[in-house]
Amino acid sequence: MSGLNSLDRVLAILDLFTEDRLEWTPDELMQELGYSRPTLYRYLKTMKDAGLLASYPNAGFTLGPRVVEMDYLMRKSDAMVRHGRPHLEDLTERYPCSALLVRWYGQRILCVAADCSIPDPLSSYPRGRPMPLARGAISRSIMAFLPRRQMLAMIEENFDELRSIGLGSSVADIAERMREVRKLGYAVACGEVTPGVVGIAAPVFDTARVPVASLCVTIAGTLAAAYRIDEIGGRVSDLAERISAQLERQRAEDETKQAQEGAPTARRA
Amino acid sequence: MSGLNSLDRVLAILDLFTEDRLEWTPDELMQELGYSRPTLYRYLKTMKDAGLLASYPNAGFTLGPRVVEMDYLMRKSDAMVRHGRPHLEDLTERYPCSALLVRWYGQRILCVAADCSIPDPLSSYPRGRPMPLARGAISRSIMAFLPRRQMLAMIEENFDELRSIGLGSSVADIAERMREVRKLGYAVACGEVTPGVVGIAAPVFDTARVPVASLCVTIAGTLAAAYRIDEIGGRVSDLAERISAQLERQRAEDETKQAQEGAPTARRA
DNA sequence: ATCAAAATCTCAAATATCGGGATTTTGTAG
DNA sequence: CTACAAAATCCCGATATTTGAGATTTTGAT
Numbered sequence: 001m002s003g004l005n006s007l008d009r010v011l012a013i014l015d016l017f018t019e020d021r022l023e024w025t026p027d028e029l030m031q032e033l034g035y036s037r038p039t040l041y042r043y044l045k046t047m048k049d050a051g052l053l054a055s056y057p058n059a060g061f062t063l064g065p066r067v068v069e070m071d072y073l074m075r076k077s078d079a080m081v082r083h084g085r086p087h088l089e090d091l092t093e094r095y096p097c098s099a100l101l102v103r104w105y106g107q108r109i110l111c112v113a114a115d116c117s118i119p120d121p122l123s124s125y126p127r128g129r130p131m132p133l134a135r136g137a138i139s140r141s142i143m144a145f146l147p148r149r150q151m152l153a154m155i156e157e158n159f160d161e162l163r164s165i166g167l168g169s170s171v172a173d174i175a176e177r178m179r180e181v182r183k184l185g186y187a188v189a190c191g192e193v194t195p196g197v198v199g200i201a202a203p204v205f206d207t208a209r210v211p212v213a214s215l216c217v218t219i220a221g222t223l224a225a226a227y228r229i230d231e232i233g234g235r236v237s238d239l240a241e242r243i244s245a246q247l248e249r250q251r252a253e254d255e256t257k258q259a260q261e262g263a264p265t266a267r268r269a
Numbered sequence: 270m271s272g273l274n275s276l277d278r279v280l281a282i283l284d285l286f287t288e289d290r291l292e293w294t295p296d297e298l299m300q301e302l303g304y305s306r307p308t309l310y311r312y313l314k315t316m317k318d319a320g321l322l323a324s325y326p327n328a329g330f331t332l333g334p335r336v337v338e339m340d341y342l343m344r345k346s347d348a349m350v351r352h353g354r355p356h357l358e359d360l361t362e363r364y365p366c367s368a369l370l371v372r373w374y375g376q377r378i379l380c381v382a383a384d385c386s387i388p389d390p391l392s393s394y395p396r397g398r399p400m401p402l403a404r405g406a407i408s409r410s411i412m413a414f415l416p417r418r419q420m421l422a423m424i425e426e427n428f429d430e431l432r433s434i435g436l437g438s439s440v441a442d443i444a445e446r447m448r449e450v451r452k453l454g455y456a457v458a459c460g461e462v463t464p465g466v467v468g469i470a471a472p473v474f475d476t477a478r479v480p481v482a483s484l485c486v487t488i489a490g491t492l493a494a495a496y497r498i499d500e501i502g503g504r505v506s507d508l509a510e511r512i513s514a515q516l517e518r519q520r521a522e523d524e525t526k527q528a529q530e531g532a533p534t535a536r537r538a
Numbered sequence: 539a540t541c542a543a544a545a546t547c548t549c550a551a552a553t554a555t556c557g558g559g560a561t562t563t564t565g566t567a568g
Numbered sequence: 569c570t571a572c573a574a575a576a577t578c579c580c581g582a583t584a585t586t587t588g589a590g591a592t593t594t595t596g597a598t
Contacts, residue, residue, distance in 0.1 A: 005585070006555070007312070010276050011319040017339070022346050026575080036557050041576060043276070050280040054374055056475065057565075059520075063343050065374040068381065070286070071340035072397025074332050077291050105323055105334040112337065128341025206325065208596090251328075274554070275586070295544080305588050310545060326596075477565090 009035070010043045014052065017063050025060035074112075075127070080204070080213060081113045083246040087215065087239040092117035094235070095227055097219040100125045101204075101243075104142045104212055109133055112213075122220065123194045134158035135165060137189040137199035138214045144181035145203045145211040151178060165192060186233040186240075190221060198224040202237035205244040207251060215240040278304070279312045283321065286332050294329035343381075344396070349473070349482060350382045352515040356484065356508040361386035363504070364496055366488040369394045370473075370512075373411045373481055378402055381482075391489065392463045403427035404434060406458035406468030407483045413450035414472045414480040420447060434461060455502040455509075459490060467493040471506035474513040476520060484509040 051066030091099035186202040201216035320335030360368040455471040470485035
């Protein structure tokens with residue numbers, strides 16, 4: 001059936017649960033997915049037992065408790081979130097702004113932690129909000145620091161959008177802009193995501209110095225000048241670098257601990 | 270292999286990601302799960318494509334972006350969370366307390382929204398934190414309002430724990446306590462979950478008047494007396510009932526809208 | 539550029555999956 | 569409490585899919 005294997009077919013069920021539609025009855029799912037009744041019920045039972053779906057009698061199926069638990073797990077145990085949070089607060093205390101920590105997942109960019117020091121933020125950035133892939137300071141702060149090969153691939157894939165932002169009219173042009181970002185250490189974008197808002201972002205690196213996240217301040221354009229964008233940028237890239245270092249240290253510690261646990265009797269005879 | 274079907278085997282991978290261990294390399298997973306190399310890689314690819322897992326080169330696999338996104342979706346679109354939040358704030362403004370909205374998932378009880386008005390809460394109740402199933406006011410506020418049959422089954426399943434709390438020495442005894450809770454409209458528990466903390470909780474109902482969640486105030490025992498437990502209880506059960514009503518209204522609206530969309534030309538000729 | 543480790547591919551055997559239809563369970567209404 | 573309709577599950581043979589050993593390619597570190 002439609003070229004996918006059964007695993008994909010089960011997981012395809014999850015794709016139907018969107019912002020517009022968080023509840024589906026089995027009949028609606030059958031209709032939509034084209035699975036036979038026993039098959040669908042088998043799939044649903046599996047997903048329900050795994051906690052990824054939940055069913056309320058007469059109200060169909062919804063996303064299940066496991067999702068909430070797993071996100072809790074990630075929030076609580078994700079070293080990046082743990083190390084990042086104090087720095088987000090540092091930034092929001094210093095500037096009237098929103099500060100975000102945004103993870104780079106290869107094909108997706110997702111806010112994983114945020115803090116805010118202004119009463120009515122022009123736009124909100126809660127955890128889990130997907131961010132545009134090729135637009136804004138966050139995006140560029142990551143793209144600019146990717147290995148050349150990967151960066152060029154990404155520029156080509158998003159060429160139309162990048163050009164429409166005004167970053168250049170050729171791949172080489174845009175790559176040159178990226179080089180400038182790399183030299184500066186942080187990316188700045190004015191009104192690219194939200195009109196009137198300036199974004200200032202710097203990358204967080206993993207051990208191999210590959211960007212894995214971005215630390216970002218978004219501040220009203222009218223205020224950005226007063227606080228000096230270069231001042232903010234310097235601080236953001238400094239804090240981002242500090243997170244990278246903390247992650248690195250953490251990783252080293254974990255490794256040591258694991259080696260001790262994994263082979264406690266492994267000292268040579 | 271081990272009596273499970275392949276869907277279960279794929280989803281079993283998720284079970285390994287716990288608080289203590291959020292990163293697994295393929296080799297470790299092979300060892301732990303006993304799958305062959307190609308099979309495991311196939312499974313991992315599927316999960317990764319679905320976004321449930323993410324891999325960092327040289328750092329193994331972790332839970333993926335999809336989890337974060339789905340939780341965001343649920344937070345944003347869950348009618349119960351939306352309707353509940355203002356009432357949580359109402360409670361935290363009125364009392365120095367934590368206020369929680371906790372969903373009942375049949376086998377699990379999970380905090381889905383929380384608010385807090387005291388600087389250093391004795392214990393924190395963030396979204397996603399699992400709550401004890403048979404202990405505390407939340408648990409009892411739901412149990413007491415379940416259909417008799419289901420309630421008795423649950424009492425039997427958790428008999429030892431319920432007795433150790435001092436709710437009675439026989440199923441009949443405990444059922445009698447539940448009857449009292451039902452009559453009162455809310456449950457009170459002193460120090461059952463956290464020493465020195467009083468929990469006051471009332472159920473939220475679905476259309477069929479089956480409890481689906483609980484609204485709860487947790488307040489320091491030393492403060493509870495001053496604010497009068499019965500006063501708090503009355504308010505909590507009143508607000509819980511209000512959420513139930515809002516859910517019911519919402520549901521009716523959704524149904525109307527869906528009927529219009531689903532069969533826009535269905536008016537009789 | 540070189541090499542080891544990690545990830546993917548190949549392919550035939552075998553095993554688990556699928557779906558039509560009967561059957562049981564659940565929830566509702568009388 | 570009983571009866572009924574709807575929802576969910578079970579049965580079982582045909583069949584397409586999954587599986588794993590080993591070869592092969594890709595990746596990433598030095």
